[in-house]
Amino acid sequence: MDQLTPGEKYSPYRIFSAERWAEFRADTPLTLAEDEVRRLRSLNDPVDLDEIRRIYLTLSRLLSAHVEASQLLFRQRRVFFNSDNAVKTPFIIGIAGSVAVGKSTTARVLKELLQRWPSSPKVDLVTTDGFLLPNEVLRRENLMERKGFPESYDVGALLRFLSAIKSGQPDVQAPLYSHMTYDVLPGAYVTIDRPDILIFEGINVLQTRDLPQDGKFVPFVSDFFDFSIYIDADEKLVHHWYIDRFMRLRETAFKNPESFFHRYSQLSEEAARAIAEGLWTNINLKNLTENILPTRPRADLVLRKGANHLIEEVALRKL
Numbered sequence: 001m002d003q004l005t006p007g008e009k010y011s012p013y014r015i016f017s018a019e020r021w022a023e024f025r026a027d028t029p030l031t032l033a034e035d036e037v038r039r040l041r042s043l044n045d046p047v048d049l050d051e052i053r054r055i056y057l058t059l060s061r062l063l064s065a066h067v068e069a070s071q072l073l074f075r076q077r078r079v080f081f082n083s084d085n086a087v088k089t090p091f092i093i094g095i096a097g098s099v100a101v102g103k104s105t106t107a108r109v110l111k112e113l114l115q116r117w118p119s120s121p122k123v124d125l126v127t128t129d130g131f132l133l134p135n136e137v138l139r140r141e142n143l144m145e146r147k148g149f150p151e152s153y154d155v156g157a158l159l160r161f162l163s164a165i166k167s168g169q170p171d172v173q174a175p176l177y178s179h180m181t182y183d184v185l186p187g188a189y190v191t192i193d194r195p196d197i198l199i200f201e202g203i204n205v206l207q208t209r210d211l212p213q214d215g216k217f218v219p220f221v222s223d224f225f226d227f228s229i230y231i232d233a234d235e236k237l238v239h240h241w242y243i244d245r246f247m248r249l250r251e252t253a254f255k256n257p258e259s260f261f262h263r264y265s266q267l268s269e270e271a272a273r274a275i276a277e278g279l280w281t282n283i284n285l286k287n288l289t290e291n292i293l294p295t296r297p298r299a300d301l302v303l304r305k306g307a308n309h310l311i312e313e314v315a316l317r318k319l
Ligand SMILES: Nc1ncnc2c1ncn2[C@@H]1O[C@H](COP(=O)(O)OP(=O)(O)O)[C@@H](O)[C@H]1O
Pocket: 046, 047, 048, 097, 098, 099, 100, 101, 102, 103, 104, 105, 106, 241, 244, 245, 308, 309
């Protein structure tokens, strides 16, 4: 039995060092088969395989235990209520955290790992940027400098989407965003058809809003989650990752004349860096401090990253 520190005893979280977390290998196949390694590599994500073995396999095992428990509960309720035609609904995992902390990368890796479990062969992934208001609306409302802030999303559409998924509806559409045009794609959707797991990823997924004055019930996005993860890192590290990604995109995606940020690929490195610093400080850091970090205590699990995106600590909410 581990000793709990006095602070931890009454905290809602159990805290694990990465080393301790990695030890939870038990009897399940916590190894990667060759074709899985190939699939993970084909994602072209920079997460190294040792880190996947060390942290993400244990996490996928824990999540799969939650999925199996919820499926068992569903079956027992069906027997209890004698309702053969009850529909199974997807298990929804929310992933929150700052811009550039690594949400999309983690979501893609988890999708690959989770779909190998027999209880969840079908895992889908949706990002909340598709629910941003179109640039045309953001410009009209003077919100272009507030992209990613709570008021820049169509929260109604977001809640309708999750509500449809959680009620077991087939073929639910989610709108898509393009980082190339820096705008939502008009008329473009991804169709989500009753997956076993839906991973729903975005900076705003653990946010709450004041309830409207008229007393009508309005759910929070996280009311639809079965499990939520917050990816955390020191602000200085995330700043570095944001600038790094921007400068890399300048050498690649921004070179495309169709790219919204094409003009930045034409600037000197110094001038482009200054633009990135401005976007970080005036938009993303502000949003992190005011709207994202305050949602961290609502997560079921916090992954705390250090340099090079390596997970240093895992905090798991006590049941
Ligand atoms: N585990 C990781 N190891 C190494 N680099 C990573 C890892 N996760 C993310 N990155 C890099 O950090 C940057 C931000 O990651 P991304 O997943 O795009 O963040 P977000 O979706 O939170 O904006 C990208 O350049 C990405 O390649």
